[in-house]
Amino acid sequence: MVAEKTDAHRLASAPGMWLERFGSDLLLSYQSEAARDVVLAELDERCAAYSFQPRRIFGKYLPQHAAERGAPALLRGDATLPLATEVREANILYGLDFAVGYSAGLFIDQRVNRARVREYRPRRLLNTFAYTCSFSLVAALAGAETVSVDLSRRSLTRGEENFQRNGIDPKAGHQFIPDDVLAVLPRLARREEKFDSIIVDPPTFSRNQTGEAFQVQKDFDRLVGLALEVAAPGAKILLSVNHSEMRVTDLERIARIALHLQRRTGRFSSSTPPADFPPGHGAKTVWLELT
């Protein structure tokens, strides 16, 4: 069962394979064509169990190397329907696009952390690695000013569109900065900007505009240190990674060292993992609440 009313959730997971529902469309992620075909063969029965008739089924190959990643392909359904669509989570609309890039536009494992942002009602939220700005949108709907930073101008534009589709003017109290988080954070610190909530959810690996590499295992400590410099007293900071070898205890250890170096204190609290994500699936996340 899904913990919260949403049109986007995971229907099934098995080693190297998972099936996600985005409204009336399904997205099947797989590591081998054999695994994909087994799931496809069982799909009608599975969908009947959920009383759900999918409009389309997309397939996404999960390669070993990020460089081989591609957009999902339509496996079943009407090819003339638009690939750009919308999905609802907790009464908020998000744009999806099955044609652009590896991810359709919403990371559904972060649903519980978006709910935490809504609960916290921050006044000023900094969303680093913002992608399509889902965390910023939740904060904005709760009345916050937001700053969203991402290398991809295209993703930030999708974020602005998400604001608009929920009746929020992206130009009123919100900034969208297409730049490297590791360059933006020191600039914000120099201007003495402070945030009472910060989202730190980087990819495992990326390259910035000048080709410089970001590697989460190597760079996460620097990132947390920089985020602390713009954190207001009492700030709530989401630490989140997807690296297979990094655990929540690693995030806490890195954050403890950063707190010590800046003579600050905080406590950790976890969100209950979403019911549709079995252990080992989804981002590893913990909230650091500054004291």
Ligand SMILES: C[S@@+](CC[C@H](N)C(=O)[O-])C[C@H]1O[C@@H](n2cnc3c(N)ncnc32)[C@H](O)[C@@H]1O
């Ligand atoms: C894992 S996604 C973030 C997901 C997002 N937190 C959410 O829940 O929707 C990673 C994002 O980081 C961006 N990115 C990667 N390296 C970056 C960097 N050095 N500075 C800014 N953005 C970066 C990518 O463009 C991508 O949109």
